[in-house]
Amino acid sequence: MKKIYISCLLLIPLFISAQTDIDAIMMSKNNFCVGAVYQYSDWNQYWEGSFKRENLNLGTVSTKSIGLMGNYGISDKLNALFSVPYVETNASAGTMKGQKGIQDLSLTLKYMPIEKTVGKNTYSVYALGSFSTPLTNYSADYLPLSLGLHSKTVSLRLMGDYQRGNFFTTISGAYIKRANITIDRNAYLTDEIHYTNEVDMPDAISVNFRAGYRSNRLIAEFVIDNWVTQSGGFDITKNNMPFPSNTMNALKYGVNSKYTFKKMPELSLVGGYNYVVEGRNVGKSNTFYGGAFYVINFKKTSKQDEK
Numbered sequence: 001m002k003k004i005y006i007s008c009l010l011l012i013p014l015f016i017s018a019q020t021d022i023d024a025i026m027m028s029k030n031n032f033c034v035g036a037v038y039q040y041s042d043w044n045q046y047w048e049g050s051f052k053r054e055n056l057n058l059g060t061v062s063t064k065s066i067g068l069m070g071n072y073g074i075s076d077k078l079n080a081l082f083s084v085p086y087v088e089t090n091a092s093a094g095t096m097k098g099q100k101g102i103q104d105l106s107l108t109l110k111y112m113p114i115e116k117t118v119g120k121n122t123y124s125v126y127a128l129g130s131f132s133t134p135l136t137n138y139s140a141d142y143l144p145l146s147l148g149l150h151s152k153t154v155s156l157r158l159m160g161d162y163q164r165g166n167f168f169t170t171i172s173g174a175y176i177k178r179a180n181i182t183i184d185r186n187a188y189l190t191d192e193i194h195y196t197n198e199v200d201m202p203d204a205i206s207v208n209f210r211a212g213y214r215s216n217r218l219i220a221e222f223v224i225d226n227w228v229t230q231s232g233g234f235d236i237t238k239n240n241m242p243f244p245s246n247t248m249n250a251l252k253y254g255v256n257s258k259y260t261f262k263k264m265p266e267l268s269l270v271g272g273y274n275y276v277v278e279g280r281n282v283g284k285s286n287t288f289y290g291g292a293f294y295v296i297n298f299k300k301t302s303k304q305d306e307k
Contacts, residue, residue, distance in 0.1 A: 021081045021108050022208055023219075024124060024161030024170045027073035027295075034070040035293030037270065039063075043283030046144075049235035050280060059093030061144050061283060065103075069293075081108040084135065089145040096145055099138065103148045106132040126159040128174070140199075141183040143242035144283065151201050151244070152179040168221075169211040176204040181244060190234045190245065199245050202232035210256075216265075219258040223274065226251050236281050249280040254287075266295045 027033055042062040045054055067085040074080055083106045090098035107130065114125040132153045140150035159172035178201040187195045205228050212221030226249075233247030254274025261267050271290040276282060 021071070021110055021128065021130075022157065022159060022170075022172050023210075024126065024159060024163075024168070026076060026110070026112055027071045027079045029073045029075045030297065030299035031073045032070065032296045032298060033072075033293050034068075034296070035270075035291055037067045037069065037289055037291030039065045039067070039287060039289035041285045041287040043276075043285040046283040047279045047281055048238070052284065057094040058091045058096070058144070060091070062090050062092075064088045064090075067291075077112045079110040081110060082106065087147045089147065091145060098145055099142065099147050101138055101147055102135045103138070104132045104134050106130060120164050122161075122163045124161045124163075126157075126161070126172075128155075128157040128159065130155045130157070139184065140181055140244045141185070143244065143246075146244075149178075149181065149201070149244050151181050153177065155206075157206075163214065166213050166215045167211075168214050170209070172208050174206045176206060178203055183244070188243070189237070190243065199243075200232055201245055202247070203230040204228060204248075205230060217260045217262060219256070221256050223254045223256060224252070225254070225274070229280075233281075242281060246281040248282050249278075250276050250282045251278040252276050266297075268293050268295075 040062065042060050044058075044060045045052055047053075065085045065087045067083055069081070069083040071079055071081045085103045086101070087103045088098065088100035109129050111127045112124055113127065114123070116123050130153075134148065134150045134152070136147075138147040138150060140146050140148065153176055155174050155176040157172050157174035159170065161168060161170045180201055181199050182197045183199055184197070186197055187193060188199070207226045207228075208223065209225075210221045210223045213219065214221070228249050229247040233245055234243075236242050236246055252274045254272060256270070256272035258268055258270045269290070269292050273286070273288050275286045276284050
């Protein structure tokens with residue numbers, strides 16, 4: 001079973017554009033993996049609808065974040081995960097002031113109902129249910145410098161993994177349901193005028209593919225991630241600010257890695273990079289991240305305490 005120390009890989013919140021809990025790895029029962037990840041992302045070009053452009057009033061828009069993340073093995077087949085990021089945004093030009101603060105709490109249950117080995121091949125299937133909610137009263141109506149979209153979300157993801165020796169491929173797809181939000185104005189314009197402070201948030205679909213090398217000490221993978229907003233979104237109007245209910249599509253390529261120390265297998269380092277190759281109403285961003293994780297075996301600790 002693919003589990004224990006290599007199961008802490010990439011728990012970073014989706015909105016901050018790294019991968020989340022969608023590695024095909026499970027934490028063993030009574031083990032708790034906890035760690036922190038620093039991430040930096042920036043862009044100076046963006047898509048206004050399908051038109052790629054620059055905005056000299058913004059310059060380079062950057063986002064820094066530090067995320068606290070954890071994964072607990074309820075059983076070998078059921079894990080509970082959480083993540084909480086602190087986010088800081090900035091624009092290198094213009095008068096818009098960056099924001100900083102705690103973003104959203106994300107909670108996920110990850111279940112592996114099927115794992116079957118046939119010869120040298122291992123097949124596994126996973127189901128993930130997630131919920132996120134804002135932890136602070138940050139403004140969503142301040143894009144592109146907002147900390148987030150301030151929408152509560154629920155999502156369901158199905159994932160399949162194939163591994164032969166140390167080489168693997170993983171594919172998954174998720175539907176993300178987003179709750180409506182309220183903003184600090186009584187009317188706003190999308191493709192029509194709305195005389196209300198409530199914004200209908202469109203849902204989204206996420207598809208993720210990854211392939212690479214995976215062992216007890218090293219993981220190295222190539223990732224393709226596609227985020228597609230469903231009906232209800234609209235394009236940024238010409239020379240206007242983005243809006244929370246805009247269509248936001250992004251196709252990203254990236255690489256992820258993780259190294260576990262031989263003499264201290266509880267400790268691991270992670271790092272990676274991804275960039276947006278095609279999008280709609282999003283920045284053409286480059287993202288780098290790095291972090292460290294530590295695994296605590298509560299079952300082992302409790303047995304030692306009994307002695």
